[in-house]
Amino acid sequence: MPLPVAYVNGRIYTMEAEGDTCTAFVVQDGKFTYCGNDDEARKLAGEVVDLNGATVIPGMIDTHQHLFAYASSLTKLNLKPAKSMRQLKQMLQEYAKNIPAGEWILGVGFDNEKFEDSNAMPTRQDLDEVCADHPVILSRYCLHFFSVNSMGLEKGGVDKNYRPAVEGTVEFGPDGEPTGVMCDSAAADILAKIPNKLASFDAKKDAVEEACRQLNMHGLTGVHAIQGRHCDLMEYTDVYQSLKDEGRLSARVYLSYDELPNCCIRTGLGDDMLKFGFYKLYVDGNMGGRTAFMKEPYSDDPTTTGVANYTQQELTDRVRAGYERGMQVGAHVIGDRAAEMLTTAIETVYHENPRPDPRFRMIHMSILNPDIVERISKLPVIVDIQPMFISTNVKWADSRVGFGERGRYLFAWKKLLDAGIIMTAGSDNPCESYDPMESVYALVNRKNLDCYPEGGWHPDERIGVYDALSMYTRNAAYASFEEDSKGTIRAGKLADFVVLDADIFGIDTMKIKDIKVEKTYLGGNLVYSRS
Incomplete structure (x- = not known):
């Protein structure tokens, strides 16, 4: 069994109750075995780690x-930075230069509501202007709405005769043709036909x-x-x-x-x-x-x-x-x-x-x-x-x-x-x-x-x-x-905890968004360190 490790000299918010704090805890075999003061923690430990006054909170959930969609998104065109329809088109056009013609392009993360020039969803015509020789499907950040170009619609089998399983999940124009805007199950039908890079x-x-x-x-x-x-x-x-x-x-x-x-x-x-x-x-x-x-x-x-x-x-x-x-x-x-x-x-x-x-x-x-x-x-x-x-x-x-x-x-x-x-x-x-x-x-x-x-x-x-x-x-x-x-820091619980670079309870609330994680521990094991 590994020796107990004491973490001392900290500002530890146990989250057991509002305002409940301690300065030290002991970790052994993946769990907290003691939570309290520095002196007692040192007596119980085979090793001591000085937190140097840092703020500690329980591991967050x-x-x-x-999660797999997030993992998959790391392999796709990231459109979150797009601030306009024009910029989205430019990003798609530039990305397509490195993709062989005819190969699917998948993009994620755009928010048309934030676009400076138009908050309309991109249509197939918009995408065709800059990328007509690749099938394209772009996911809005919400993961419910999608924009597909003409080649993508063709490969997905969506035309004026297409009837989605759920009514209203495909948008059709005045001419009866699909505009390229769709949502949920209709888009999933197309996505299911695309070769998976993570197959x-x-x-x-x-x-x-x-x-x-x-x-x-x-x-x-x-x-x-x-x-x-x-x-x-x-x-x-x-x-x-x-x-x-x-x-x-x-x-x-x-x-x-x-x-x-x-x-x-x-x-x-x-x-x-x-x-x-x-x-x-x-x-x-x-x-x-x-x-x-x-x-x-x-x-x-x-x-x-x-x-x-x-x-x-x-x-x-x-x-x-x-x-x-x-x-x-x-x-x-x-x-x-x-x-x-x-x-x-x-x-x-x-x-x-x-x-x-x-x-x-x-x-x-x-x-x-x-x-x-x-x-x-x-x-x-x-x-x-x-x-x-x-x-x-x-x-x-x-x-x-x-x-x-x-x-x-x-x-x-x-x-x-x-x-x-x-x-x-x-x-x-x-x-x-x-x-x-x-x-x-x-x-x-x-x-x-x-x-x-x-x-x-x-x-x-x-x-x-x-x-x-x-x-x-x-x-x-x-x-x-x-x-x-x-969920809290208490003897007997799993030793999941996080060291922050600022006191989340003492800082100006407007600065909370800027707090950084210094270290993350899972079951007492370090899984992330900023330094």
């Missing part, structure tokens, strides 16, 4: 990522290992990796298992799928490094593309209320199917009507057969209303939010929902907190930045990374630093039924 098992493993190392750089020691097959956001259990067996997995993974397993397994199967997580449903689309399912029409497009992927009965049946198999059930909901549907489904299946501690996951919950908040406060649910939606949505979301009562319930996180609802934070990576410090900054200040707007966006929804950081630590562990083994 991102409760919503499409081999070893290539998949290498990509996921690198992705986890990137997460460690930002203090993440855990991640809930979630499949979205209908958006071609795949995950592969065998990849994670193999990495774990080879000692190459540097983050603990709670792996979830949007399909029920074809064998009799339940939530929690696995070990401290890799567990089977929850059954994921997708109730509606997203707000950016006006496919989130709303009770009332969009304020900036009264012709639509969005799209639901299920009827109420279909959704209830799917929630029941997972619940009755002893699985945790989670669902993507953006619009208030979709939130009502999911609330009804959970109420129905839970009250007809109450089971102890099911911890349903309600994911995003972007637009709510007082009735929804009241109803879910009485249910065994967790709300998984994405704080960085503030950064990407701040300049246009109000236009979707208006500035009346509905607007007051846009990302209403303080209202949820005040109602006693447990919340966790995730990034939806690769849609958004996965740096937890940027998310805590957004939660506390209600501003984007450019510090806009000056007074904060719906500032009455700001929350404190402790509650914000809890979403990445103690609450995140609770979401995966692991609150007894991680």
Whole structure:
């Protein structure tokens, strides 16, 4: 057994309770064995590490990522820097020069709502102007909307006679021809036909290992990796298992799928490094593309209320199917009507057969209303939010929902907190930045990374630093039924911890986004060092 190591002279926030601190802890065999003062820690240790007054927090857990999609995105054209349609075209044109004619080009990360010249989605004509001799498909940062050029549409079998499985997922022009703009399952049909650069098992493993190392750089020691097959956001259990067996997995993974397993397994199967997580449903689309399912029409497009992927009965049946198999059930909901549907489904299946501690996951919950908040406060649910939606949505979301009562319930996180609802934070990576410090900054200040707007966006929804950081630590562990083994710094728990370069509780809140991780430890082992 390795000798116990004492870490002393630190400013250690245990996250056991607000303001709870210690100066030292001891780590042995991957766990904390003592938390308290320097003198006692030194007595118990075979080795001593001086933290030199540095701030230490528990290892952070991102409760919503499409991890393999992020790993895959590292091999594609990154369009996040594009600030205009013109720049997007230039980047595509330049990238295509190094790709053999006829070979697919995949791009990711653009946000047309931020474009300076036009906030319209790129059409096939836009892409054809600069890249007509390659099939092209570009994913908007949200991973729900896509732009495809003419050759891509042809290879994907999408023409004026094409009828998508889900109505409204392909845009057709006045001439009846597809414009090249599509979403979700329709785009997934095309993506499924594209040769995969990560087709081999070893290539998949290498990509996921690198992705986890990137997460460690930002203090993440855990991640809930979630499949979205209908958006071609795949995950592969065998990849994670193999990495774990080879000692190459540097983050603990709670792996979830949007399909029920074809064998009799339940939530929690696995070990401290890799567990089977929850059954994921997708109730509606997203707000950016006006496919989130709303009770009332969009304020900036009264012709639509969005799209639901299920009827109420279909959704209830799917929630029941997972619940009755002893699985945790989670669902993507953006619009208030979709939130009502999911609330009804959970109420129905839970009250007809109450089971102890099911911890349903309600994911995003972007637009709510007082009735929804009241109803879910009485249910065994967790709300998984994405704080960085503030950064990407701040300049246009109000236009979707208006500035009346509905607007007051846009990302209403303080209202949820005040109602006693447990919340966790995730990034939806690769849609958004996965740096937890940027998310805590957004939660506390209600501003984007450019510090806009000056007074904060719906500032009455700001929350404190402790509650914000809890979403990445103690609450995140609770979401995966692991609150007894991680999420706080306490004797007996896994020794996952992070050393920061500034005091997150003592610094000006506007500077939280600039905090850097100095070191990340997983089970007492160093998995990232800035120096």
